[in-house]
Amino acid sequence: MSEANIAAVRASAEPTVVVDDVHLVYKIIGKSGKGGAPAALRRMILREPVPGMRKVHAVRGVSFTAYRGEAIGLIGPNGSGKSTLLRAIAGLMPPASGAIYTQGQPSLLGISAAMMSDMTGERNVVLGCLALGMKPSEIAERYEEICEFAGIGEFISLPMSTYSSGMGSRLRFAIAATRTHDILLIDEALATGDAQFRRRSEARIRELREQAGTVFLVSHGLGVVRQSCDRAIWLEEGKIVVDGEANAVVDAYEERHDPEALAERLAVLRGNATAHVEADQESAI
Amino acid sequence: MTSTAHSSDEVAALVDRYGLQRAGARLPLGTYTRQLWARRHFITEFSTASNAVGFSRSFLGQAWQLLTPLLNVAVYYLIFGVLLHTKRGVDNFIAFLTIGLFVFSFTSGSLTAGARAISGNLGLTRSLHFPRAVLPVSTTLTALQQLVSSMVIMVPVVLLTGEPLSLRWFLLIPAVGLQAAFSLGLAFLFARLGARVPDTSQMLPFITRVWMYTSGVMYSITEFTKGRPHWVKTVLEVNPGAVYVNVARNALLTNNPVHPYTWPLAIGWAVVVLGAGYLIFWQGEEEYGRV
Numbered sequence A: 001m002s003e004a005n006i007a008a009v010r011a012s013a014e015p016t017v018v019v020d021d022v023h024l025v026y027k028i029i030g031k032s033g034k035g036g037a038p039a040a041l042r043r044m045i046l047r048e049p050v051p052g053m054r055k056v057h058a059v060r061g062v063s064f065t066a067y068r069g070e071a072i073g074l075i076g077p078n079g080s081g082k083s084t085l086l087r088a089i090a091g092l093m094p095p096a097s098g099a100i101y102t103q104g105q106p107s108l109l110g111i112s113a114a115m116m117s118d119m120t121g122e123r124n125v126v127l128g129c130l131a132l133g134m135k136p137s138e139i140a141e142r143y144e145e146i147c148e149f150a151g152i153g154e155f156i157s158l159p160m161s162t163y164s165s166g167m168g169s170r171l172r173f174a175i176a177a178t179r180t181h182d183i184l185l186i187d188e189a190l191a192t193g194d195a196q197f198r199r200r201s202e203a204r205i206r207e208l209r210e211q212a213g214t215v216f217l218v219s220h221g222l223g224v225v226r227q228s229c230d231r232a233i234w235l236e237e238g239k240i241v242v243d244g245e246a247n248a249v250v251d252a253y254e255e256r257h258d259p260e261a262l263a264e265r266l267a268v269l270r271g272n273a274t275a276h277v278e279a280d281q282e283s284a285i
Numbered sequence B: 001m002t003s004t005a006h007s008s009d010e011v012a013a014l015v016d017r018y019g020l021q022r023a024g025a026r027l028p029l030g031t032y033t034r035q036l037w038a039r040r041h042f043i044t045e046f047s048t049a050s051n052a053v054g055f056s057r058s059f060l061g062q063a064w065q066l067l068t069p070l071l072n073v074a075v076y077y078l079i080f081g082v083l084l085h086t087k088r089g090v091d092n093f094i095a096f097l098t099i100g101l102f103v104f105s106f107t108s109g110s111l112t113a114g115a116r117a118i119s120g121n122l123g124l125t126r127s128l129h130f131p132r133a134v135l136p137v138s139t140t141l142t143a144l145q146q147l148v149s150s151m152v153i154m155v156p157v158v159l160l161t162g163e164p165l166s167l168r169w170f171l172l173i174p175a176v177g178l179q180a181a182f183s184l185g186l187a188f189l190f191a192r193l194g195a196r197v198p199d200t201s202q203m204l205p206f207i208t209r210v211w212m213y214t215s216g217v218m219y220s221i222t223e224f225t226k227g228r229p230h231w232v233k234t235v236l237e238v239n240p241g242a243v244y245v246n247v248a249r250n251a252l253l254t255n256n257p258v259h260p261y262t263w264p265l266a267i268g269w270a271v272v273v274l275g276a277g278y279l280i281f282w283q284g285e286e287e288y289g290r291v
Helices: A003-012 A037-045 A082-089 A121-131 A136-150 A153-157 A165-176 A195-211 A222-228 A246-257 A259-284 B008-018 B029-038 B040-056 B061-083 B093-115 B119-127 B134-160 B167-196 B200-213 B230-238 B240-252 B262-283
Strands: A015-029 A053-067 A071-075 A097-102 A107-110 A183-187 A214-218 A231-236 A239-245
Touching: A015 A082, A015 A214, A015 B008, A053 A082, A053 A097, A053 A214, A053 A231, A053 A239, A071 A082, A071 A222, A071 A246, A082 A097, A082 A183, A082 A214, A097 B008, A107 A165, A121 A136, A121 A153, A121 A165, A121 B040, A136 A165, A183 A195, A195 A222, A214 A222, A222 A246, A231 A246, A239 A246, A246 A259, B029 B040, B029 B262, B040 B061, B040 B134, B061 B093, B061 B134, B093 B134, B093 B167, B093 B200, B093 B240, B119 B134, B134 B167, B167 B200, B167 B240, B167 B262, B230 B240, B240 B262
Parallel strands: A071 A214, A071 A231, A107 A183, A183 A214
Antiparallel strands: A015 A053, A015 A097, A231 A239
């Protein structure tokens, strides 16, 4: 989609997500690096803040507006705050400052959606669907479909703790993808599972996208962002570097982080172009 | 590049014009309660499932649901009844102790499980959107299911020790109902505390133990406060732990009369603690899952 198209969409469409100068801070309780009793005593005497309590400033002042009909890719290196931002949009993490406004309840569809690992897959399907707000009759109807989509066979009757990580994430994705959503937040879901499952989940996401108003996609696969998004936001250390048309943003990102891949792609494009030209010349002769 | 960042005035205008809502905003109490009711199937399924999971890793499995209370009674009978002789002044000590232990452990169990309701389900809170009150309600329901299954032991013990079956037994239903309301209120309060202060779980065993020893679970308060100032007895008997243990004993045992104010107290504690607990828990709705 070109810039002009984006502008057209914005003029006609309504905003679905407004992110206003948001800061997100994690508190982590854990052992601080330097430890031992003397350090703890020193902290107590000097009245330093709670020992072991560390703050991670994951997102630092992000602002943007998403419109109905947009599919937005969030890209950035590990730890740039993409997933945290997604969780905050889903309303699962309150901003330390700033605010996020949404139209309707966004749904987070991620492989990190935790399930109860001690329980069997069957129970997890039922519990997950109930937690999503589905009715028992609805679940009974969709149950087979979900199990089939996950494609984990007899493992469905075993506790989830016995699953491989791939099976676990397939089941989670299958559960989360049963419903349609106004605002859909997808966290790396496309990278889940083997090639066959990936194709199926990509197809399912396309369906969901058609029904959803706005889609956010966090992915490390830049190709996926190019293919399925029309807009991209590049995050780095919790700040927006660029926000704009997907291909342009991904190009700029690749130039910074993976120049070889960009060069290769350009070479392929150029190769194709020359090939075409040669073919044209040949046909002319 | 196109920027879609708006000034705060523009944001306010957009929010107003399109009826946007703040993400994760706490719902008004009425709507919140309706959403909680809508998730009732999740609550029952979740508490049944977590009850089953609790025993799934042992060889004897569900049998522990009966074995644990039975062994508890045996141990407490040995230590308090036989060795320390706290049974003086009690007619039917075994039944007295059994009821006391089972009823009290429902309250202390809901308290302990409530404190971990949020902090022990962080994965779930961080990935799905639902009224968080679902979690303490589920943990309390699990504790209630354990109480009900321990009745399989309690009732025979009471009958075998020579108590007659009587219509008064029906009083057990309001007794347990009121206690459940009270315990749920406590679970709400401690769920919020446990979500904010991770050390709560470490502290709780001591709190519940002191509470059990002061609630007349393995001794008669009347008997043990003889010769002490009267206020000591009153304080011990007004404490909700003793109130719910006593109304349950009053229902099942002869010779266990309660004060005229004990039933009103049972109602009062239930209403106040559940009301306050629910309100306080709801006020913290936005902060759960943050740490």
